[in-house]
Amino acid sequence: MIPINATIARLSFQALFGRRRGLVLMLVPALLIGLAVLIRVLTEQGVGYELVDSVGFTLALPIVALLGASAVLGPEVDDGSIVYLLAKPVSRHVVATSKYVVGWLATLAFGAGPLFVAGMVIDASDPQRALGWLVGGAVAGTTYAALFLGLASVTRHAVVVGLLFVLLWEGLLGGLLRGIRWLDLGAWGTEVASAISSSITAPGTGLTYAVTASAVITLGSVWFAGDRLRSFTMRGDE
Amino acid sequence: MDTVVRTEGLTKDYGSVLALDDLSLEIGPGITGLVGANGAGKSTLIKILLGLLTPTRGAATVLGHDIARASAEIRTEVGYLPEHDCLPPDVSASDFVVHLAMMSGLPRVAARERAAEVLRHVGLAEERYRPMGGYSTGMKQRAKLAQALAHDPRLVLLDEPTNGLDPAARDDMLGLVQRIGEDFGIAVIVTSHLLGELERVSDHVVILDGGKLLRASRTDEFLDATGTLLVEVLGDDAQARMAAALAEAGVMTQARGGLIALEPPNPAADRSGVPDLHDLVRDTAADLGLGLVRIQADHRRIEDVFHDAPADVTAEVARG
């Protein structure tokens, strides 16, 4: 197993929460949970559960993953100061993995976790459903964070490209063409969630496909980011 | 119109840092070098003159306009080359300079003509149509200079125009600054770290240190000869034999790196019998058969102002 370098993880953690970016990262889940509480107070149990899916899982989770991944790797690659981490006797894959872990944990904590909390707040009687969204959110979050980390290591416009992928490909087109579910990280997460709770409808890719595809994308993206760092050139500013 | 810039008791206090401390100076036409260490107040002064920063106390006029009341007029007649990067990478120099000329009030047609003219003067040929992101440091500095000249200012403030340039590009830039001051008839205030440059280009020098005026005078006053003579000789054990021979002739010498420094003869002493120092050096070298590589009068340099501990330098500069 590739060990995690504590120093790099700590630096990435500070990069994530050292600036305004951390604020937005926490604001998104706070908004979601606050809304769930509001609904629960104003209405009976179980009303408005689609909030967890349509807002929490489809929008908030990828946005949090995008913020997390682009914070731990983006700026340092952009202005080249990642050189300070690479000019060290530390394997580049360990650097990539350590950064990924921080982005991943942030995504789980502020992306997937809140789905469970919101679900329980809205309908405490069906913990299975909330758990479904938690695990589904965790799987999708893991893959999103890895994909966006890979993107951040290869282009300066990782954020815009990431957004186009989530909003246009998975969102707009995903709604129109069913075939897209075979290449839709959100759908795989929902598939996993549906396996856990019957009250979540499955997109129909099959659990094994969803899990293996998520794993492949995750490991592939993190390995790709590590490989990109191995050939990072000091002149990498174009 | 003689005075280009006059400041009276100009102060800028950031609380933690006193950037400008009761600065009163006058800058005339021609090329004036503004010298000082990081944080000496150079950029703060420039920003206040441009009206980008309001001073805590004191007043100043630029080209006759008071910075408190006529800041817009000043910014119409002044060109500014900032020290930091300020060029968008995906725009060509030509489009950028035309756009900024229009931002200074020139109509489109005039802006286009002026931009082409100014870009030619700063030496940007066909590269002016390529996006500036791919420019070398030298070309970027030329583009920055072009935008400062496009609207035909009466004064240009150049903040370290030679920063990051290699020798060839540096000489070109200094040549340009000199042409702006002398041929274009535009007053120039230029800052630089490399003091050697300012000696070559500026006819007046203002030295700031810690926000205070350290010294302001004509450039050549800085470079007055110290009377010492530096000599370099070539040949086996040349330096020692030369020094010994000169000592015999009653001249005190000191080794300074590869050179021999001959102390100036005591003016009071009787000089009748003793030959001129230069002839003495020539004849000693000839007698010893040594190669005479260098005879130079030792000059003080602006840099020496920094070597002398600030304490005694300020003592030397009469207050006020």
Place this chain on the structure above:
Amino acid sequence: MAERGAVESRGVIHDLGYRPYTGPRQGEGAIAWALFVNGFLNAFGIGRSGKSKVLPFLLLALNLLPAVIVVGAMVLIGLPDLPISYAQYASTTQVLLGIFVASQAPVLFSRDLRHGSITLYLARPLRATHYALARWAALLAATLVFLLLPILMLYVGTLLGELDAGTQTEDAATAALLVVLLALTLTGVAGLIASVSVRRGFAVVATIAVLLLGNGIVTAIQGIATEQERPRIGEIAGLFSPYSLYRGAGAALADLDSLTPPTGAGMEAAYYVAFVALAALCLGLLVLRYRKVSGR
């Protein structure tokens, strides 16, 4: 000896030296206009490197696609009425609109701050306030193009399809009014966020989060409000996101389908007031931000 005669060849060496500029110098108004035009063109990548034209025009094309299809159908098959109303159009392409505004706002605001070229503007006669207003107007114009172009195409389509010009003109005009209000708020929000954050990527995500996430949340609330037969809450919630404001205001004027359309004159007026207030608030903060940046 050939007589040279009247023509004597005379060589003139023109002084290529520096010539001072003696022509007219325009006032701040003309300068602001020039900045507006430059900003508007930059929003579509014109005047910038080729790569920067891809995203804006791609989004514009995707945005116009449905309109082209409808017009095509109208002309070829001749439909009795527009399958999608003028006002409806902006709601259906709200994701594209969101990405366009979010990705182009940094071009007008963050770019000058990130590359330091803001100093070159502030060292010129144009005051910081006017700089901010001109940039904001440019983003507004670009957003309006994005929103009005499809409406225009549909309108032309109906004329070609010989539908009743009277009602079409009226519908198109009301839609145009609604779209202007929407553009005002979107430009305000996106511009403000882009002027605060220097990093382009972060500005885009933050704007998208505020616009789309905001809209998602409001729609969810409105859905629940209708389910619980307490539309009042939905109407109030509708005040908190540009898109829901648009749907709400549109419900009364152009029978836009909104989950909880505003009922009663008071609530309808509240929607219009909210529209203008949100736009004005953002613009005010934007101007303050640039006054602070310029150090005065």
Place this chain on the structure above:
Amino acid sequence: MTTLTLDAVSRWYGNVVAVNGISMTVGPGVTGLLGPNGAGKTTLIALMAGFLSPSAGTVTLDGEQIWRNTDVYRRVGLVPEREISFGYLTGRQFVLANAELHGLTDPGAATERALEIVEMVDPAGRRIGTYSKGMRQRVKLASALVHDPGVLLLDEPFNGVDPRQRLHLMGLLQRMGAEGRTVLFSSHILEEVEQVARQIEVVVSGRHAASGDFGAIRRLMTDRPVQYVVVSDDDRRLAAALIAEPSVVGVTVRDRGGLDVAVSDLGSFVVRLPLLARGAGVRLVELTPTDESLESVFAYLVSA
């Protein structure tokens, strides 16, 4: 004894050849890597620091391959030209992080020692974002020294640093060199290289133009006449005497007084000059070789 060796190294990007067949050994002491912007200095340093793989040839440290060999960084300290972007860290935190990454046994002590060397102990508590350019350079140097490397690579370390701090940094580099470390720094500002490094490696448009002591290099360039300015109390009489000399190639009278003398054989000219002057009864007021400074050596190499 750590030596960096480049053996016939080339590096190209598509058809742009950044470095072309350069062989160079950098031993202990201070070496100046000199060349105009775009000559390939940064590419060379990237090759030596293992951030670029050579397209041809080998780059080794004491015989060990550098590319993709992260162990090399135990003995190499790098000061890149780029600004530090860890503005949210304090100086001490940044250097400490570097120490920990090196897996030092006592990172705390190493950090304090490095901060002392670059005299940044007091401001170390403040965030890097508040540092001046000079202080940032010193923190970067401290982060490269924290693991006591045998080799120190610096890319344009004096860029934009003011005179006082530049003198201080130069002193530091000289001390590092004197301690036996192999110090290589790139620069295009000649005053810096001239004062710090006696040994220079000159790179011009990707090729290894010259190496060694710049005074020696100048003399090696025999095909280039040495330019002299001679000021005397009777220039024309001296000029008449000089033109008869076989080692003198050309004499021109300067409008503001003095003679420009082009000399093909430096050795014999300098010996003959005092004799000629005394013979002609001319007083030599000033005698300066105008092209021995690094600037002119550089200019010749660039134009060669």
